[in-house]
Amino acid sequence: MDGREPGVTEATLRDVARASGCSVATVSRVLAGTRPVGAETAERVRAAAAQLGYRPNQAARALRSRATGTVGLVLPQITNPFYPALVRELTHALHADGRAVLLADCDDDPGAEAEHIADLLARRVDALLVIPAHERRSRKAVAAAAERVPLVLMDRGCGAGLADSVAVDNTAGMALVLDHLAATGRRRVCFVGAAGTASAAAERRIAYESGAGTLDPDAPGRVFLGDFSVEWGRAAVDEVWEQRPDALVCANDLIAVGALQRLQQLGVDVPGRIAVTGFDDIPMAALAAPGITTVRQPVAELAAEAARLLRRPPEGGGPRPHRTIRLAPELVVRESSAPPQGGRRPQGTPDNNRTAKLEEAQ
Amino acid sequence: MDGREPGVTEATLRDVARASGCSVATVSRVLAGTRPVGAETAERVRAAAAQLGYRPNQAARALRSRATGTVGLVLPQITNPFYPALVRELTHALHADGRAVLLADCDDDPGAEAEHIADLLARRVDALLVIPAHERRSRKAVAAAAERVPLVLMDRGCGAGLADSVAVDNTAGMALVLDHLAATGRRRVCFVGAAGTASAAAERRIAYESGAGTLDPDAPGRVFLGDFSVEWGRAAVDEVWEQRPDALVCANDLIAVGALQRLQQLGVDVPGRIAVTGFDDIPMAALAAPGITTVRQPVAELAAEAARLLRRPPEGGGPRPHRTIRLAPELVVRESSAPPQGGRRPQGTPDNNRTAKLEEAQ
DNA sequence: AGAGTTTCGGAAAACGTTATCAGCCCCCGC
DNA sequence: GCGGGGGCTGATAACGTTTTCCGAAACTCT
Structure with a gap:
C-alpha cells in the first residue's frame, strides 16, 4: 500500500541522499545540524526524509559517534514499593533529554548487579544510574563502572566517595x-x-x-x-x-x-x-x-537532579571531587x-492530603 | 594499575586478534561460536580475550547483524501497583535470554505511547512488549509497530487480532x-x-x-x-x-x-x-x-509466556494467525x-497465605 | 597415489552513520 | 586580472562486528 517491496527495509541515509539528489554527507549534516547547509538543499533533504519516513539507525550512530543515547538504570528490586514512583520520574526526566532507559532489576543480589552493570557497559550506555543493592558488596562493581562512564548513585550509599550521588536528606x-x-x-x-x-x-x-x-x-x-x-x-x-x-x-x-x-x-x-x-x-x-x-x-526533584548530574559530565580532566546532593523532604x-486529645479515631476524613489518585485502569 | 594508558579505550576484536596471533575473523568465530575452530587456537583466543577483559561492542554487533539483543517494554504507568511485579518477572525472563530491556512509561497517554514506540523502533529493538494505554487509541501505533517487529500485547487488549497477546484468564x-x-x-x-x-x-x-x-x-x-x-x-x-x-x-x-x-x-x-x-x-x-x-x-508464568512468544518469531512467511494465550489464575x-458464621473478625492470623516478604531494604 | 571432501584460517566486504579532507565556486581586494 | 578567503558540498575513511568467499592443508576413498 505504501509502495514498498515485500522485503520491507528501513529507509537509510543513502536513500534520502538519492531522493534529494545530494550526498550522504550533506543529508547527515542537515539532519544532525552539525554544520550549516544551503537553505534550499536543506529543505529538499528534509522533504525527502519525511517522505521516506526516514529514522536514523541508532546502532550505526552509536557505533560511529561512540554515544548510544542510552542510560542504564540498575536497581535492587523494582517491587520495593518506593521505587516505582522513582523509576517513573527518572524515565520521564531522561526521555526528556532524549535518552532511553535500559532497566535492570538485581533481585537484591550484588552478584547479579555486577553482571548487569557489566552487560550495560558492553551495551555502551552513556551513563549509569545505580541504586546499589548492598552498601559494601556493591562497591567493587560500582567503582569499576564509575571510571568508565558517568555514574550517579541514588537513594542509597555505597561506601565513601565513589561517585556523584543524589538522595533525600x-x-x-x-x-x-x-x-x-x-x-x-x-x-x-x-x-x-x-x-x-x-x-x-x-x-x-x-x-x-x-x-x-x-x-x-x-x-x-x-x-x-x-x-x-x-x-x-x-x-x-x-x-x-x-x-x-x-x-x-x-x-x-x-x-x-x-x-x-x-x-x-x-x-x-x-x-x-x-x-x-x-x-x-x-x-x-x-x-x-x-x-x-x-x-x-521529593521523587521528581531527585530524578531531575540525577538527570542533571548525568547531563553535566565530569568535564575537568583530573579526578574531580564527587558531587553529593541531598534534597529536603x-x-x-x-x-x-493527629493530636491525642480527641480519644476517638477521626472518622470521615480518610485522607485530606493530596493523595495521588491511584488508579489501575486495566 | 591495570596497565592501560590514560586514554582508556575498550579492548576490541583487533586487539584480541593481535594478542592471540590470529585474525579478527577467527576471534569472532570462537567468541560467537558460529563455526568450529581449532581447539588450540580457540584456547589462545579465549585466554587473550579474558586477559584483555574484552567485551564485544554491542553497537557494532547490532549494526552488522541487524539485531540489538534489546526488547522495548512499553507500559501505561509503572506506578500502577500491579505492574512492578510484572516488570520484574519480564526483565528476569528476558535477561535470561540475553536480551536487555528498554523501559518506557507512557503516563497513560496514548500520544506519548506512540512516540515511545517510534523511538524504540528507531533504536532497533528486536521486539516490543506493550501494555497498551488505551483499548482503542493505542491501536494505530501498536498496529504500525507490529508489522515491523515481533510484538506481544500484555495484560490488556487493543482491539482484535493485532498481535500475539498474553493475559490472565x-x-x-x-x-x-x-x-x-x-x-x-x-x-x-x-x-x-x-x-x-x-x-x-x-x-x-x-x-x-x-x-x-x-x-x-x-x-x-x-x-x-x-x-x-x-x-x-x-x-x-x-x-x-x-x-x-x-x-x-x-x-x-x-x-x-x-x-x-x-x-x-x-x-x-x-x-x-x-x-x-x-x-x-x-x-x-x-x-x-x-x-x-x-x-x-500468575505473573511469572505470564512473563515466561511473553518471553517465549518473542523467542519464537513469526516464522512462516504469510500472515500467520495471532497467538492469544490465557493463563489460569x-x-x-x-x-x-472468611465464612460469616463467626461474627467476629479472626484475630491473630494476619495472613497465613504465602505473603511475599515485602521488604524495603534501603 | 590422485581426486574428492572436509576443516581451519585469513582477507575483505558489508552494516549506516559521522567526521575529515579536499574541491568547487563566488566574491573581495590589490 | 589574479591570489586568496569563505561558504557549501561530495568523496571517503573510519567505527567494531559478522559474514561471505577463498585458499591451504589434512583426510578419505578408490
Whole structure:
C-alpha cells in the first residue's frame, strides 16, 4: 500500500541522499545540524526524509559517534514499593533529554548487579544510574563502572566517595517528624528502625538519636532495630510495648504499616493512644486506615537532579571531587499522628492530603 | 594499575586478534561460536580475550547483524501497583535470554505511547512488549509497530487480532471467586467494577454477569460500575449498600481496598457481615487488615509466556494467525471472605497465605 | 597415489552513520 | 586580472562486528 517491496527495509541515509539528489554527507549534516547547509538543499533533504519516513539507525550512530543515547538504570528490586514512583520520574526526566532507559532489576543480589552493570557497559550506555543493592558488596562493581562512564548513585550509599550521588536528606526528614510529634504533645517516643550500615537505616537512626532528646532525655535510647519490613513492624510493637510509648517513629512506611496493623489487632487507638509515623510516603501510607503520617521524598526533584548530574559530565580532566546532593523532604501529616486529645479515631476524613489518585485502569 | 594508558579505550576484536596471533575473523568465530575452530587456537583466543577483559561492542554487533539483543517494554504507568511485579518477572525472563530491556512509561497517554514506540523502533529493538494505554487509541501505533517487529500485547487488549497477546484468564478468575463465595455461604453478592471497554473491565464484568446466576438469579443484575480506583471503591459502598449484599466482588484489588476502608469506617464487620474480594493480588491486598481474598495473576508464568512468544518469531512467511494465550489464575483466600458464621473478625492470623516478604531494604 | 571432501584460517566486504579532507565556486581586494 | 578567503558540498575513511568467499592443508576413498 505504501509502495514498498515485500522485503520491507528501513529507509537509510543513502536513500534520502538519492531522493534529494545530494550526498550522504550533506543529508547527515542537515539532519544532525552539525554544520550549516544551503537553505534550499536543506529543505529538499528534509522533504525527502519525511517522505521516506526516514529514522536514523541508532546502532550505526552509536557505533560511529561512540554515544548510544542510552542510560542504564540498575536497581535492587523494582517491587520495593518506593521505587516505582522513582523509576517513573527518572524515565520521564531522561526521555526528556532524549535518552532511553535500559532497566535492570538485581533481585537484591550484588552478584547479579555486577553482571548487569557489566552487560550495560558492553551495551555502551552513556551513563549509569545505580541504586546499589548492598552498601559494601556493591562497591567493587560500582567503582569499576564509575571510571568508565558517568555514574550517579541514588537513594542509597555505597561506601565513601565513589561517585556523584543524589538522595533525600534523611536527617532533615527525621527532624520534621520529631518536631511534629513534639508540637502535637507526644512525649514518650520510640524509634522502630532497621539495623545495619545501609545509608537510609543508619542515617535515620542517627538522626533520631540526636534529635529525640528535646522530647525526652530518654527518648534517644528507645531504639528498636530490625529490618525495613512489614513483618518487623508487627513484631516491633510487641517488643516496644513495655516502654508505654505515645508515639512510634518508624524508619520507613512498611514498618509503620506493620506496626499499625498490630496495634489495631491489639485494639489500641491510633492516634488517640499512640501516634505512628513512617518515612518515604509510599502509596500504601496514604491508603492505610488511618492514613500514615510520613516524610515524602521529593521523587521528581531527585530524578531531575540525577538527570542533571548525568547531563553535566565530569568535564575537568583530573579526578574531580564527587558531587553529593541531598534534597529536603516534606512532612505529610495524616491521621495516624493527629493530636491525642480527641480519644476517638477521626472518622470521615480518610485522607485530606493530596493523595495521588491511584488508579489501575486495566 | 591495570596497565592501560590514560586514554582508556575498550579492548576490541583487533586487539584480541593481535594478542592471540590470529585474525579478527577467527576471534569472532570462537567468541560467537558460529563455526568450529581449532581447539588450540580457540584456547589462545579465549585466554587473550579474558586477559584483555574484552567485551564485544554491542553497537557494532547490532549494526552488522541487524539485531540489538534489546526488547522495548512499553507500559501505561509503572506506578500502577500491579505492574512492578510484572516488570520484574519480564526483565528476569528476558535477561535470561540475553536480551536487555528498554523501559518506557507512557503516563497513560496514548500520544506519548506512540512516540515511545517510534523511538524504540528507531533504536532497533528486536521486539516490543506493550501494555497498551488505551483499548482503542493505542491501536494505530501498536498496529504500525507490529508489522515491523515481533510484538506481544500484555495484560490488556487493543482491539482484535493485532498481535500475539498474553493475559490472565479473567473469566476463570471470576469463576473462582464466585465458587468460593457460594461455597462459604454467601447469597447476595454485588459486583463493583469498572465501566468501559478495556479488556479487564469488560471481561471481568461479563464473567460476573454470566457466572453469578448460580448464587442468586438476581445477582447478575447487581452490577455497579466506576473505575479501577480506591476512590471508586469507597464511593461504591454507599451506592451498593441499599442492596444489603453479603459479599462484594470487586473487579480489582484497589476497588476492594477502597470498599474495605469505607466499610470499616461505617463499622461494618468484614467478613462477618459482608465478604469483600479483589483481583490481581497486588501487595496491598495481603497487607490490608483484614487481608483481602483475591485472584492472583500468575505473573511469572505470564512473563515466561511473553518471553517465549518473542523467542519464537513469526516464522512462516504469510500472515500467520495471532497467538492469544490465557493463563489460569489462582484464588488466594484471606480473611476478608472468611465464612460469616463467626461474627467476629479472626484475630491473630494476619495472613497465613504465602505473603511475599515485602521488604524495603534501603 | 590422485581426486574428492572436509576443516581451519585469513582477507575483505558489508552494516549506516559521522567526521575529515579536499574541491568547487563566488566574491573581495590589490 | 589574479591570489586568496569563505561558504557549501561530495568523496571517503573510519567505527567494531559478522559474514561471505577463498585458499591451504589434512583426510578419505578408490
